[in-house]
Amino acid sequence: MRVEEEAKPPVTSRRTLKREAAMSRIRVTARELLVEQGTAAVTVSAVARRLQVTGPAIYRYYDSHEALIQAVTADFYDELIDVIAAARDAGTDAADRLLRMCRALRAWAVAHPAEYGWIFQHPATAAGMAAESAGAAAGDRFGAVFRAELARLWRNGGFPVRDTAELPQALRRQLEAYSADIVEDLPPQAVHVLLGCWIRLFGTLSLEMSGQLEFAFDDPEPVFEECLAELADRLALEYRPPRSPDQV
Amino acid sequence: MRVEEEAKPPVTSRRTLKREAAMSRIRVTARELLVEQGTAAVTVSAVARRLQVTGPAIYRYYDSHEALIQAVTADFYDELIDVIAAARDAGTDAADRLLRMCRALRAWAVAHPAEYGWIFQHPATAAGMAAESAGAAAGDRFGAVFRAELARLWRNGGFPVRDTAELPQALRRQLEAYSADIVEDLPPQAVHVLLGCWIRLFGTLSLEMSGQLEFAFDDPEPVFEECLAELADRLALEYRPPRSPDQV
DNA sequence: ACCTCCGAGTTAACGGCGATAACTTCAGTA
DNA sequence: TACTGAAGTTATCGCCGTTAACTCGGAGGT
Structure with a gap:
């Protein structure tokens, strides 16, 4: 954390970096559910559950269930x-x-x-x-x-x-x-x-x-x-x- | 009603006749919903609503949503x-x-x-x-x-x-x-x-x-x-x- | 170093869904 | 005509997608 790691290019700030990581984790989890249990199992709540978060948290990243699927x-x-x-x-x-x-x-x-x-x-x-x-x-x-x-x-x-x-x-x-x-x-x-x-x-x-x-x-x-x-x-x-x- | 209309063959009694008519009405209504509003609109409740009955009534005729679709x-x-x-x-x-x-x-x-x-x-x-x-x-x-x-x-x-x-x-x-x-x-x-x-x-x-x-x-x-x-x-x-x- | 603010996450709530249980009512059957 | 069982009801459960209002902590700017 304290180490200076190429601190210059904040084109992608730490905020957005963490955000993109979270979005990626959500998509990966959705894919896991799809593969393991089929289309119907890919639900906002199920994704949230597997990520140890509550349902509405997902909406910070994707506007809707449909947007996530897309x-x-x-x-x-x-x-x-x-x-x-x-x-x-x-x-x-x-x-x-x-x-x-x-x-x-x-x-x-x-x-x-x-x-x-x-x-x-x-x-x-x-x-x-x-x-x-x-x-x-x-x-x-x-x-x-x-x-x-x-x-x-x-x-x-x-x-x-x-x-x-x-x-x-x-x-x-x-x-x-x-x-x-x-x-x-x-x-x-x-x-x-x-x-x-x-x-x-x-x-x-x-x-x-x-x-x-x-x-x-x-x-x-x-x-x-x-x-x-x-x-x-x-x-x-x-x-x-x-x-x-x-x-x- | 009172007329004797081939009263002999009760192989399909009036009970089952009415039942089959009701089942057909349910399927026809489900198809209407499918054509008008797409797959997602074909829901037990929606079919019941259009038939002027409550949701659980449908389960007298089809065991589940999936059975109805089938x-x-x-x-x-x-x-x-x-x-x-x-x-x-x-x-x-x-x-x-x-x-x-x-x-x-x-x-x-x-x-x-x-x-x-x-x-x-x-x-x-x-x-x-x-x-x-x-x-x-x-x-x-x-x-x-x-x-x-x-x-x-x-x-x-x-x-x-x-x-x-x-x-x-x-x-x-x-x-x-x-x-x-x-x-x-x-x-x-x-x-x-x-x-x-x-x-x-x-x-x-x-x-x-x-x-x-x-x-x-x-x-x-x-x-x-x-x-x-x-x-x-x-x-x-x-x-x-x-x-x-x-x-x- | 501090302060501010924004965003991540929470709880509560709404309406709709599939499904079950327990009840009432009424008509077909015997 | 009496009865029985089917049809349909209300109430309820858990899950869904989605929104609103709130808390909180850390990133960013000064």
Whole structure:
């Protein structure tokens, strides 16, 4: 305490430092409750109880139960994005990078199903609620990781595309709009492939995570790998199985 | 009242008739609340209030809040199955039947997003809870409609398949297990196509319904139609656009 | 070094929730 | 017609989210 420890930069004063530590502890505790006992157990009172404080104390840090959930979910987003970016950076070539990213995505989802549910199947999102600013921004950052990687692939050699003149007008219009919206330089026919792959990938994962494959598959991993093989084929990349050709 | 109206068959006595009417009224009211105000508004007290009774009265009919939700969800299942069966029966040939079924599925989902959410993204299902008997049975009945239609297609001419010898062992094992589980006579290589189509179809719809396509598509209908075209191609069926070639 | 003030945390309270217990009332059944 | 059991009531419990009013201690400025 008495030692002078870089006392100069009070940009983040001790007050705010302690505050941020407390907020972090609250979010971590909320996550623990989520993982241990499910969504319904993440309650303001329960978080406070576990932190040896009374309920209203939490409101010093988060305006409402909903705000707390949003903040915790934002943590999940950040963590998932970090995991995928790390997987990408461990890759050697385009195919390796993309396969690693997709496998890292599923691995994180399987290891953290409750967190995945809060990111992608949050009731507020599903219940007709319009995409609120924070959630949409986080979703964009997440999508941007994959989009940037595909844009890179498009620059370095490209991948087979279909002429958008063949497509229905309603589809072409939206592909052109999205192509114009993004920062990457992807023409509509490349956006078509990007979104097709996106839907295949996340559609499969979404079904697995919501338990809709259990009726037929006790181990959905080979289903996901089959999906990856299809994606690689679409992108004219070489598919390579994960580790050993037979076992995960 | 005093008229003798088939007084003989008291298999369902007046007591139980009134009871079933009351239970139906409760479920209908719960659905109204769900559609009007979202999942969180479907509360025992709110249902009771709208029915001009006090809260505990509901417990005469449903053991718990959860039991009520389950019963309401079962209604949704039945309704969706009926809609799809009707669409199937309106079809003329194999391709027409299958396309009508898929379009009826999406049309119901889009018209009833909250109900769809309770069927396919119920928190109890997603929160790691094992598939409870009632839910699993309803899901099986639902899947059986599509499975039976594909089995019929398999009998009448079939569709292209891949040799299961090419597939990873973990995948082959599960395809064989599911092939043995179902009542229809579908070999593993046909089950492979069936499940692949199932995942493509429901993966796409699942993304749309959970709002995960909004970042790029304001109208996901052509995306779904593109999915149907792919499914038709896989099944060696002729794809036909819905009504007029340009508009829904 | 002191003083001030602000923020963390407290208690008390409100309304609403799911759920149970004990009671009253009334209609279907025998 | 008499009775019995179902339907519905009130009262109550514990938990939730949230707000208000208060205390207290330490960080920050002088």
